[in-house]
Amino acid sequence: MTPEWIFGLAGVLVAAAPLVIAVVGETLSERAGVVNLSLNGAMLLAAMVGFAAAVQTGSLELGFLAATMIGALMALVVAFASLTLRQSQVAVGLVLALLGRDLAYFLGSPFMNIPGPRVGPLPIPVLKDLPILGPLLFQQTPTVYISVLVVVAAWIWMFRTRPGLVLRCVGERPSAAFGRGVPVTRVRYGYAVLGGALVGFAGAAYILDFKGGWQGPISGMDGIGWIVLAITIFGGWHPVRGAFGVLLFALLQWLSLVVQPSLPGIPPQVFYVVPFPLMIFALLLTNLGNAEWVQMALSRLPESRRRLAFRILHSLRVSPPAGLGMAFKEE
Amino acid sequence: MRVEMRHIYKSFGPVRALQDVSLTVEAGTIHGLLGENGAGKTTLMKILSGYLRPDRGEILLNGEPVRFASPADGLRYGIGMLHQDPLDFPTMSVLDNFMMGCENGFWLDRQRARRALQELARLFGFDLDPEARVDRMTVGERQQLELLRLLRQGIRVLILDEPTTGISAPQRAQLFDTLRRLAREGKTVIFVTHKLEEIEELCHRVTVLRQGRLAGEAAPPYSPRRLIEMMFGRSLSKPERRPALPGEPVLQIQNLIAGDYRLRLGRVNLTVRSGEIIGLAGMEGSGQHLLMRVCAGLIRPWEGCICVRGRDLTGKPYCAFLDAGVLFVPANRLEEGLISGLTLTEHFQLVYPTGGYLINWERARAEAQRRIQEFNIRGEPETMVEALSGGNQQRAMLALIRKPVHLLLLEHPTRGLDVESSMWIWQQLKEQAQQGAALMVISSDLQELLEYCDRIIVFFGGQVSEPMNAEELTTDQLAQMIAGYGWRG
Ligand SMILES: Nc1ncnc2c1ncn2[C@@H]1O[C@H](COP(=O)(O)OP(=O)(O)OP(=O)(O)O)[C@@H](O)[C@H]1O
Ligand SMILES: [Mg+2]
Numbered sequence: 001m002t003p004e005w006i007f008g009l010a011g012v013l014v015a016a017a018p019l020v021i022a023v024v025g026e027t028l029s030e031r032a033g034v035v036n037l038s039l040n041g042a043m044l045l046a047a048m049v050g051f052a053a054a055v056q057t058g059s060l061e062l063g064f065l066a067a068t069m070i071g072a073l074m075a076l077v078v079a080f081a082s083l084t085l086r087q088s089q090v091a092v093g094l095v096l097a098l099l100g101r102d103l104a105y106f107l108g109s110p111f112m113n114i115p116g117p118r119v120g121p122l123p124i125p126v127l128k129d130l131p132i133l134g135p136l137l138f139q140q141t142p143t144v145y146i147s148v149l150v151v152v153a154a155w156i157w158m159f160r161t162r163p164g165l166v167l168r169c170v171g172e173r174p175s176a177a178f179g180r181g182v183p184v185t186r187v188r189y190g191y192a193v194l195g196g197a198l199v200g201f202a203g204a205a206y207i208l209d210f211k212g213g214w215q216g217p218i219s220g221m222d223g224i225g226w227i228v229l230a231i232t233i234f235g236g237w238h239p240v241r242g243a244f245g246v247l248l249f250a251l252l253q254w255l256s257l258v259v260q261p262s263l264p265g266i267p268p269q270v271f272y273v274v275p276f277p278l279m280i281f282a283l284l285l286t287n288l289g290n291a292e293w294v295q296m297a298l299s300r301l302p303e304s305r306r307r308l309a310f311r312i313l314h315s316l317r318v319s320p321p322a323g324l325g326m327a328f329k330e331e
Numbered sequence: 332m333r334v335e336m337r338h339i340y341k342s343f344g345p346v347r348a349l350q351d352v353s354l355t356v357e358a359g360t361i362h363g364l365l366g367e368n369g370a371g372k373t374t375l376m377k378i379l380s381g382y383l384r385p386d387r388g389e390i391l392l393n394g395e396p397v398r399f400a401s402p403a404d405g406l407r408y409g410i411g412m413l414h415q416d417p418l419d420f421p422t423m424s425v426l427d428n429f430m431m432g433c434e435n436g437f438w439l440d441r442q443r444a445r446r447a448l449q450e451l452a453r454l455f456g457f458d459l460d461p462e463a464r465v466d467r468m469t470v471g472e473r474q475q476l477e478l479l480r481l482l483r484q485g486i487r488v489l490i491l492d493e494p495t496t497g498i499s500a501p502q503r504a505q506l507f508d509t510l511r512r513l514a515r516e517g518k519t520v521i522f523v524t525h526k527l528e529e530i531e532e533l534c535h536r537v538t539v540l541r542q543g544r545l546a547g548e549a550a551p552p553y554s555p556r557r558l559i560e561m562m563f564g565r566s567l568s569k570p571e572r573r574p575a576l577p578g579e580p581v582l583q584i585q586n587l588i589a590g591d592y593r594l595r596l597g598r599v600n601l602t603v604r605s606g607e608i609i610g611l612a613g614m615e616g617s618g619q620h621l622l623m624r625v626c627a628g629l630i631r632p633w634e635g636c637i638c639v640r641g642r643d644l645t646g647k648p649y650c651a652f653l654d655a656g657v658l659f660v661p662a663n664r665l666e667e668g669l670i671s672g673l674t675l676t677e678h679f680q681l682v683y684p685t686g687g688y689l690i691n692w693e694r695a696r697a698e699a700q701r702r703i704q705e706f707n708i709r710g711e712p713e714t715m716v717e718a719l720s721g722g723n724q725q726r727a728m729l730a731l732i733r734k735p736v737h738l739l740l741l742e743h744p745t746r747g748l749d750v751e752s753s754m755w756i757w758q759q760l761k762e763q764a765q766q767g768a769a770l771m772v773i774s775s776d777l778q779e780l781l782e783y784c785d786r787i788i789v790f791f792g793g794q795v796s797e798p799m800n801a802e803e804l805t806t807d808q809l810a811q812m813i814a815g816y817g818w819r820g
Contacts, residue, residue, distance in 0.1 A: 159439075160438060160439055161437055161438055161439060162430075162434050162435070162436065162437060162438070162439055163437070164439075165427060165430060165431055165434075165439060166431070168420075168423065168427070169420050169423070169427075169431050172420045172421075172422060172423060173418075173419070173420050173421070175418065176418040176419055176420055177420075177431075178382075178401065178402060179382060179402050179412075179414070179418045180402065180406070180431055180432030181401070181402050181403035181405075181406045181407075181432060182403070182432075183401070183403065296631070296633065299590060299633040303595065307593065310593075311462070319422055322421070322422060330401060
C-alpha cells in the first residue's frame, strides 16, 4: 500500500509543474535582458484562451497551442515596445499584466465553470510499478514530465551550448556581445518570444491539467505570475535553481496545509505567507560568501582549503544579468 | 591583408571626432597610431572594426571596398579589436569570456577551450585562472584575456587599442614578440599607443592624428621630438627632478596581512611620510592593488594595523578613511571612479556642492567650466563622462580630488594618457606632494615610476619588498624583481 503522503508529494509536483515551466520561460527572457512583467496577465489570458480553444475544438493539443501563441504574442508586444520603440519594459509590462487579466476575465466569462477536456495521467510502463518512486514520479501527467524536460533542456542549452553562451552574454553586457558579432536585438526578440511561449504553455498547463477547468477569478490563478517573477530572482536566473525554488515553494505551501489542522491557534493566513520569508532566508544563505565576516573566518584556514571554500561560496552566489532591462542601441 | 581607410569623417553630435582621415596599412606590417588624448584614434579604429559607422569615407580591404554594418561584418573579414577599456563580461568566468565569440559549433567544448587558453597564457607568461570571475581581475588581466581570445579567434587584422597599459615589462616583451611573429605570418597589426618608445621598438610605420585630423606619417628611424611636435603642434620639455623633503609619517602599516579569494598578501611593514611619492610595481595581481584597497579602507586586513596620521584606522569603515584625508583614485574609471550618465557639472556638484540643498545650476555650470579649464579637460560642462576620451576621463578624476588630502592613493594615474597629459598629471601629483600629501602610486610603466617616485616597492605573488630608493635603481633591476628574480626566501 502506498502511504498517503506520497500522493501529497506527487500533488506538489503537479502543482509545481506550470510554475516551473513559467519560471524557465521568464529566466530565458531575463537572461537575454528583457523583463516580461506582463507574466501574470499573460498566464491568465493564455490559460483562458487555451481552455476555450480546447473546449471548442475538443482537442487538448490545440488548446495548448493557442495558449502558447497568446503567451508569445504578449511577450512580443513587450519586446517590440522596449527593443524597437525603446519604451520602458517595466511600464509596458505592468500595463499588459493588468490588461491581460481583465481581458481574461471578460472574454472568459462564457467558458466559466463548464466542463472541458483535461489532461490525464500518463503512467510510464515498468517504472510506474517501482515502490514509492513509481506513484511519486512515474504516474504523473504529461505536463509534469514536460516541466522536467524543459528544465533540463534549458540548463543544457544555457550552459553547454554556444547559443546558450551567447544568450548569457547578451543579457550581461549587450555592447560587448555586439562587439563580438552578436545581433543583440534579434537575439533578445527571440528569447523574449520563446520565454513568453513557455509562459503561455504554463498557463494552459495550470488550467487544463492542475485545475481542470476555467473558473474565472476564482481559478486561484491570479498572483501566480508575480510569484513566478519572484522565484525567477530567487533562482538566480538559473533554470535548475529556479525549479528547486518552485518545488520548495510548492512544498512549503503543501506543508502549511498539512500542518494547519494540528495548530488551530494560528490564523490560516500565517500558513499562507510563511513560505515567502522562508524563501528569502534561503536566498540569504546562498549569498553568504559575500559577507566580510565569512571571509575573515575563512582566512584562518590553510591556503588550499581556503581557496576551495571561497570557490564553493562563490559558485553559490547569484547576481542579476547586468544588462537586465537596459536598452541597447546598435550604432 | 592590406587595409585602406579613405577620407573618413565622423561626428558625435557637435563633436567632430574625425575629419578627412586616411590610413593605409600594408599586410604583414605593424602600424602605429599616435595622437594626443581625444585625437580620434579609438573612433577611427572602431570604424575599421565595424563598431561605428563613418559619416563619410570608405574602407578597402585588399583593394576591395567593403561596408560594415556591425562588428559581426568586421569579424567576418577577420578584423578584431582589443578595446581600450576591456569590452568583456564582468560577472562571467574567464573561460566563458574566452569562449564567447571564438567557439563555433553547437556544443561548448570546455576542455578544449581551457587547454587552448592555458596554452596561450603560458606562451605569454600570463597567469589567468579559467574559473575566476572577470570582475575580480584587474584591468590589465582583462586586457590580457581579450588579447588571448582575439589571437585564438584567428584574426587577420589585429587592432590593439593601448594594449600595454595594463601589463608589466616582461609581459610586454612577450606581447611584442608575438606581434612581430603575427606580422611575419602576413597579418596586419594596428597598434594604438601613447608611448613613443613602443613605436620605436615595434612599428614599421606610424600615423599621427591631431584633433581629429591627419597630422602626418613617419617611418623609422623616428625622431621622438618630431613625433611629439606632430602630436601636439609644439615641443614639450620635461620637468626637472627635485628631491623630496619627507616630513611627518602619514601612513604607518604594521605587520599587515590581507587577502582575497586567490592571493595572500603579507606581511607588510611600511611608513610613508608626507611629501613623499611611493611607487608600487609588480605584475598585475601581485598584491599591489590589494594593499591599495586596504589603505583606502575598502578591504579589511586579516591581521595587523594601519594608522593614518597617528590614528589607528584598522577595521574602520571607508568613511573614516575619507575623514582622515585618505583619497583613492581607482584604475577602473567608469566602473569605480565616475558615474556613467552624469555630466561633468553633476560630478563636480557631488564633490564640491555649491550652496545648500538646492543646486544653483548656473553657478554650478560656471564652476564646472572653471575646473574644466583648470584641468584642461576636453569637454563641456554638459558632457556625459562616458563620452569623454580616456585621457579626459582621467583628468576629470583628478579634478574631483577633494581637498585637503593627506594620503593620495592612485592606481595607474596615467593609464592611457598621452605624453603631455602624463607629464601634466605627474606635475599635479608632485604639487600635491609638495603641499604635504603622501602619495602611493601603482603604475606598470617602470620608467615613469623611476622618474617621478622617491621610493619604490615591488610586489611578487603577495610578497612585498623593502622600499628602495628610486635614484639607485634601473629599469632592468626593477623588471627582474617584478618577474620574481632576486627575492630572498
Ligand atoms: N560616444 C561618443 N559620444 C560623443 N563624443 C564622443 C564619443 N566617443 C568619442 N567622442 C569624442 O570624440 C573625440 C575622439 O575620441 P576618441 O575616443 O576617438 O579619442 P582617442 O584618440 O582614442 O583618445 P584617448 O587617447 O584618450 O583614448 C573626443 O573628443 C571624444 O570626446
Ligand atoms: Mg582611445
